[in-house]
Amino acid sequence: MISVSPLCVCSEDVFMLETKDSQNPIVYGVFSTSSSVFRGSAVCVYSMASIRAAFNGPFAHKEGPDYRWVEYKGRIPYPRPGTCPSVTYDPLHKSTRDFPDDLVSFMRGHHLMWEPILPVNRRPVFTLVNVSYTLRRLVVDRVEAADGQYDVLHLGTDDGQVLKVVSVPKENREPEEIILEQLTVFQNHAPILSMELSTKRQQLYVSSDEGVAQLPLQRCELYGRDCADCCLARDPYCVWDGNTCNRYFPSNKRRARRQDGKHGDSMSQCHNAEDGSESVELKVIYGVQSSSTFLECMPRSQQATVTWTVQPSHTRTSRELLQSEDRMVHMKRGLLMQRLEPGDAGLFSCTTLEHSFSQVQARYNLKIIPLQSMTASQTRASDPGAGGAGPMGGPGGPGSHTQRHTKLFRNYKDLHMVGMASMSANEYCEELWYLEKKKLRQLKWKRTQVDNGKARVRRHDFTEDTSLQ
Known part of the structure; x- marks a missing residue:
């Protein structure tokens, strides 16, 4: 724990990534702050050489009238604190029991090193602030991709989530932090207690108080069926193989592979990259005046910027919907x-922009039902003499149902006739209810006929048996 007023930085977890040099692994650490002023988490990476240099450097101790931490410049006892006792190193110190008293006393008063251990590039590889959760656990997978080598971070949180993150280095700039996936593993928001990585099975095992979950390291099929979507995902596990977004295998020699994790430039990787506006289905949405409606738009990439454009029905020009516009709330899902x-x-269009590549995600044709039509339909429904549902006969009785049920539309989309024709929303629901009730009566009548037929057959069989006797 490192106390830096007014913050307190705590070390949550450490992961050692093995390299070709077994004596120099890469050390990853997760840190968090516990403060009411600022809340955040960070992941830092350290080299073993810098850790050794700090532990071989000077010690720190408190001295002076204000009792501050300063560098210790006195004599350091032998053997140096931190040295593991062994017969090979010194036959006189086979175990810690053989350490002299002055060494044990020095270790009690000098348990901190003076030189700090700075992370690689003197900054975190991933930071997370202004969120409701905190990073707790960490495992790292070194992935060989088509355009280089990446360290993919799998981070567990205190509310049951797992984040899949990659830090992309940039020339003469700060590295780019990319959240590839964010999954809620445990629905009751149980904190992640431990995480284990199996590169052989390509699985991630996550545990909490609720149980153990198994997650695949890659889900390339979620990135769509287009080359542009696969490249924009920038997932080191995945590559476009010419037909689909698939898992990358270093031994694969196919020339059709497309991947650009560093830049995500789909225009240069995919020759047929277009916005795809014509292929997106135009959905018809109906809304009642003075009410609310929601237009869904889920970008496939968390790094994409979403913009909405609208072409009013009375004009032929389109304009962009701004965040500051009244009555329009831009949300993550639409x-x-x-x-x-x-x-x-x-006509409403949702377009995503990422690395100069724009793509239409959703298209809607919004139609507004006038409030007068809804008010008129409610008035007719409340007044049986005015066309509402009467108990017997009349315009609202069963007779009207038999005359008009043939005009009933088969799906809800045909409600565009409401407000534009004679049938109101309440009348539509009434007709639908009547037809369902009629079908149930007919089905019940058929079942009764079948049961009566079976009963007559049984009685005839019994009579024939009696006459034979």
């Missing part, structure tokens, strides 16, 4: 439109 007005009708 656009919430409040207090709908007749002028809100039109």
Whole structure:
């Protein structure tokens, strides 16, 4: 624990990544702050050489009238504190029991080193601030990709989530932090207690008080069926093989492989990269005046910037919907439109922008049902004499059902006739209820006929048996 007023930085977890040199692994550490002023987490990477240099350097101790930490410049007893006793190193010190008293006393008063251990590049490889959760556990997988080598971080949080992160180095700039995936593993938000990585099975095992979960290291099929989506994902595990977004194998020699984790430049990697606006289905959405509606748009990449454009029904020009516009709430999963007005009708498009590549994700044709139509339909429904549902006969009785049920539309999308034709929303629901009730009566009648037929057959068989006797 490192106390830096007014913050307290705590070490949560440490992971040692093995390298070709077994004596010099790479050390990853997760740190968090416990303060009401600032809350955040960070991942730092250290070299074993810098750790050895700090432990072989001077010690720190407190002295002076203000009792501050300063560098210790006095005599250091033999053997040097931190040295493991062994017969090979010194036959007189086979174990810690053989250490002299002055060495034990020195170790009690000098348990900190004076020189700090700075992370590689003197900054964290990943930071997380202004979120409701804290990083707790860490495992690292070194991945061989088509365009180089990456260290993929799998981070466990205190609310049951697992983050898949990669830090992409940039020339003469700070590295780019990319969150590839963010999964909620335990629904009850149980803290992640431990994580184990199996590179042989390509699986990640996560445990909490609720149990153990098994997660695949890669899910390339989620990045879509286009070359552009696969490249923009920038997942070192995945590569475009010419047909699909698939797992990368270093032994694969196919020339059609496309991957660009450092830049995510799909324009240079994919020759047929287009916005795909024509291939996106145009969905018809209906909203009632003065109510709210939601237009869903989920970008495939967390690094993409989402923009909404609208072409009003009474014009041929499109404009961008700004974040500051009244009644329009831009959310992570789409656009919430409040207090709908007749002028809100039109064509809405959701476009994502990432690394100069734009792509249409969703298209909607919003139609507004006037409030007068809904009010009129409610009035007719409340007044049986005005066309509402009457108990017997009349315009609202069963007779009207038999006359008009043939006009009933088969799906909810046909409700665009509401407000534009004679049938209101309540009348549509009434007709639908009547047809369902009629079907149930017919089905019940058929079952009764079948049961009566079976009963007559049984009685005839019994009579024939009696006559034979």
